Amino acid sequence: MIDKNSPLPIYYQIQEMIRKKIDTAEWEPGDMLPSERIFAEDFDVSRMTVRQAVTELANEGLLHREKGKGTFVAEPKIEQPLQGLTSFTEDMKARGLTPGSVLIQYTLRTAPLKVSEKLQANTDVPVYEIKRIRLADDVPMAYERTFINSAIVGELPEDIENRSIYYFLEKEKGFKIGDGEQTFEASLANTEEAGRLDINEGDPILLIQRITYLEDGTPLEYVKSAYRGDRYKFTIKMPR
Amino acid sequence: MIDKNSPLPIYYQIQEMIRKKIDTAEWEPGDMLPSERIFAEDFDVSRMTVRQAVTELANEGLLHREKGKGTFVAEPKIEQPLQGLTSFTEDMKARGLTPGSVLIQYTLRTAPLKVSEKLQANTDVPVYEIKRIRLADDVPMAYERTFINSAIVGELPEDIENRSIYYFLEKEKGFKIGDGEQTFEASLANTEEAGRLDINEGDPILLIQRITYLEDGTPLEYVKSAYRGDRYKFTIKMPR
DNA sequence: AAAATATAGTTGTCTATACCATTAATCTTC
């Protein structure tokens, strides 16, 4: 469960392990976690290492510490509609819909000019181009074109469309996702988009473009999505 | 400077000391802090204690760590193009355009049902209803309908259309603006919107609805805006 | 002169331990 020889830090492994148990509802809000001393003994690590893992999760608000009592899974934050960057998968789940995906195209190619600009890379940089139709409860919701800088991520598994790309990159590849820049624009469906989304040409679509950066500022991916205007609203909480 | 017998934790004292040096500009953005080992030696504490202080400040964004190099005072957060809540006025200025406004209607009335719901108020609550055409370089950019809970803000001056409402409420009335919730949606211009925006019926428009809250969570205003799809893109930076 | 190597300094991770403050349960005393 915890691999001391992994290149990933132990505290990070513990962190992700806890996160997973909460994600999978194995540990539910209000549940008390094993005490730091127990954790340390179980994993045969120092208590301080356990604390480093727990501290970060507590700062994130996922855990809640009480002196003298213990550490508990925090109650899910009320009013959390898309506070930050989210994937289509997370987005749909938050809306109570079942996300789905149909792969249209999956190729490794050299980046088109506009894409290479967005990715701040040379025009000849190899990128993955992934075209997907995104489904919500089996109905087309968006037509999505993703470009991922393969010079950064290396090889992607072929079954990536079934999983969250973010999850894969963060958990399995160890990349740290940073900020994202998102653009919203109203437009009308062209022939291709109308066909993919099962709507008529000229119907309203919400174009969302996103550039996702790594923590160090390197652009990782560029996504162009066309959402059905009649089905989709994007809601976001903004500070200050 | 650091009092080991103080009831305040040592790491907290160090934290506040660093904060103060930055506040008073004794340490400026870009400056390198003494290394953790130097700090520890100077204060005669353990390096881990110093780290606990620095880690928190780094998480806050006040400091910036670089492995192998050192710890530096972070650059003050630049107000990125639309990182948070912004008014139309600020938005346009950030784009290098001159914002303008044409007042269409300004009334004090009882809230329509939908509006009172958004403002979490009774249906008979009095609201200001302000309809404006928003101009950028004298060209219609958006048609905006604003509802402000007058039970909260009291009386508004009549010449409000020439000024930023936010500025007025914050600086002159002392209200503290909190979060905002914003919804994006693609649609087609109806007759009224097309007329106001000088476009054709059926042209694409970006519908943006915003609810602005005070710091204590009270809804303050509800704004429905229809932006010209051919002229306006909304860009935002989002944290992960 | 350029390239490779060593070196010193930095943050990152981790250990093993110690004591403190708070909490909750148990035991003792009245």
Add this chain to the structure above:
DNA sequence: GAAGATTAATGGTATAGACAACTATATTTT
């Protein structure tokens, strides 16, 4: 039975040290 004291468990703070990973500079080698 109620009140107080004890005890065990928890997270909070702190120590002294170790090695790893990374960076910049100085030194040596080619």
